[in-house]
Amino acid sequence: MLDERSRLLLKALVERYIADGQPVGSRTLSKAAGLDLSPATIRNVMSDLEDLGLVASPHTSAGRIPTPRGYRYFVDAMLTVRRGELSAIDALPTPALAADQPRQVLSQAAQLLSQLSHFVGVVQVPRRPVVFRHIEFLRLSERRVLVILVSPDGDVQNRILHPHNEFTQDQLQSAANFLNAHYAGLTLDAVRERLRHEVDALRGEIAGLMVKAVEAGSEAAEADEVVIAGERNLLAVDDFARDMGNLRKLFDLFEQKTQVMRLLDISSQADGVRIFIGGDSQVVPYEELSVVSAPYEVDGQVVGTLGVIGPQRMPYDRMIQIVDITAKLVGNALSQTRPE
Numbered sequence: 522m523l524d525e526r527s528r529l530l531l532k533a534l535v536e537r538y539i540a541d542g543q544p545v546g547s548r549t550l551s552k553a554a555g556l557d558l559s560p561a562t563i564r565n566v567m568s569d570l571e572d573l574g575l576v577a578s579p580h581t582s583a584g585r586i587p588t589p590r591g592y593r594y595f596v597d598a599m600l601t602v603r604r605g606e607l608s609a610i611d612a613l614p615t616p617a618l619a620a621d622q623p624r625q626v627l628s629q630a631a632q633l634l635s636q637l638s639h640f641v642g643v644v645q646v647p648r649r650p651v652v653f654r655h656i657e658f659l660r661l662s663e664r665r666v667l668v669i670l671v672s673p674d675g676d677v678q679n680r681i682l683h684p685h686n687e688f689t690q691d692q693l694q695s696a697a698n699f700l701n702a703h704y705a706g707l708t709l710d711a712v713r714e715r716l717r718h719e720v721d722a723l724r725g726e727i728a729g730l731m732v733k734a735v736e737a738g739s740e741a742a743e744a745d746e747v748v749i750a751g752e753r754n755l756l757a758v759d760d761f762a763r764d765m766g767n768l769r770k771l772f773d774l775f776e777q778k779t780q781v782m783r784l785l786d787i788s789s790q791a792d793g794v795r796i797f798i799g800g801d802s803q804v805v806p807y808e809e810l811s812v813v814s815a816p817y818e819v820d821g822q823v824v825g826t827l828g829v830i831g832p833q834r835m836p837y838d839r840m841i842q843i844v845d846i847t848a849k850l851v852g853n854a855l856s857q858t859r860p861e
Contacts, residue, residue: 523570528599529554530566531575535587535595539834542759544584589800589808589833596796596837623647626854627748630827630847635751637843640758640831641775643814644851645785646746647824651709656700656734658693666693668734673706682733696731709735747782749775760809760832767809780806785826788814794841798833809833813840817848819855827851 523531533554537545545553547560547567567585570576575591578584587595627644634642652673659667664687670678688696704712713735716728752775755761761768774780787804788795794815800808813835814828827848829840 523594526556526558527566527570529556530563531570531587531591532595532599534576534585535591535599538586539836542834544579544586546584549584587833589798592798592811592833593801596798600837600841623855626851627825628750630851631748631750633850634827634829634843634847635754637847638751638829638831638835638840640754640829640835641752642750642827643781643785643830644748644827645782645789645825646748647819652706653709653712654705656697656705658688658697658730658734660688660690660693663687666730670734680734682730684730684733688730693730700731700734747778747785749778749781755831758832760834767807770807771810774806781830784812785814785828788812788826788828789816789823791816794845796837796841800833811835811837813837813844815844815848817851817855819852824855 530550533550534545537549537553547563550563550567551558551560567576570591571578571585573590574588575594576585577588579586624646627646631642631644634644636642653670654673655671657669659669661667661681664683664685666682666684666688668680668682670680672678700712704715707715713732716732716735752772755768755771761771784797784804788797791814794813797804797812797814799805799810805812809832810830811833812828812830814826816823816826818824828844829835831840
């Protein structure tokens with residue numbers, strides 16, 4: 522627990538750093554906090570906050586910046602969201618997200634999140650069970666196998682696996698015959714669960730290949746279950762633009778989509794808006810990122826999650842309002858749409 526003076530100084534430091542992106546010195550901090558304290562007193566408090574892991578001193582400056590733990594404390598203990606500041610969102614009529622096709626609603630919502638936040642908008646598409654009617658394995662080379670999954674409605678998914686062992690085409694055909702005979706018509710989740718229990722009864726390496734094939738099919742389906750908009754906005758974020766390596770990692774994250782899906786899956790278990798801060802949460806894959814997310818409901822039931830992904834240095838109070846209101850708009854719009 523921090524005393525009142527330490528809380529006020531930490532709050533002022535985080536808010537100033539979010540606004541300016543520059544390390545905050547003692548003189549600036551004294552003015553921002555509205556406290557009549559000497560620079561020496563402020564430095565002592567900053568030293569205590571640094572010992573607690575809430576702030577850090579960059580080597581290039583005498584000022585201090587918040588750490589992931591400092592952001593977390595700020596969000597949990599000091600952040601106040603003032604309603605009515607987002608008149609641009611409040612003024613949006615619900616039909617702004619109304620459409621005949623639910624997929625259009627979700628695409629519009631991702632764009633809306635991106636435009637209002639100036640970061641990346643992500644929306645999870647309500648999940649449908651993925652069922653396969655037929656599976657085939659095709660040997661491409663010693664360590665490359667093509668998996669072909671056909672759904673009951675004729676949709677075809679192709680994935681390439683890189684197994685540790687080499688398989689002949691006859692072995693691959695036997696594995697496909699086994700899966701088609703015993704699991705056709707089941708969801709991939711059900712197949713994966715049954716294989717986990719039955720894997721010991723099957724031949725070891727072939728069983729492992731079957732599990733990998735089903736997991737690859739599930740991941741391919743997941744990639745279509747999240748809508749992402751505004752990735753290019755990150756090019757304008759100073760925190761990322763200075764490091765091309767970080768930018769490449771972030772774009773890889775959005776291209777793969779599976780990590781984004783896992784993050785949204787965790788968010789769907791929350792009641793209301795949740796904030797994940799990189800470096801403080803194992804959910805966020807990179808320390809430089811933060812995620813503000815919320816579930817959206819149709820007829821009182823949570824069917825998906827949406828949110829904003831951006832830098833740690835984001836105006837959290839504004840992001841909370843953007844995400845919260847958009848989640849309500851999406852829920853209302855989907856309740857009015859006709860099923861696909």
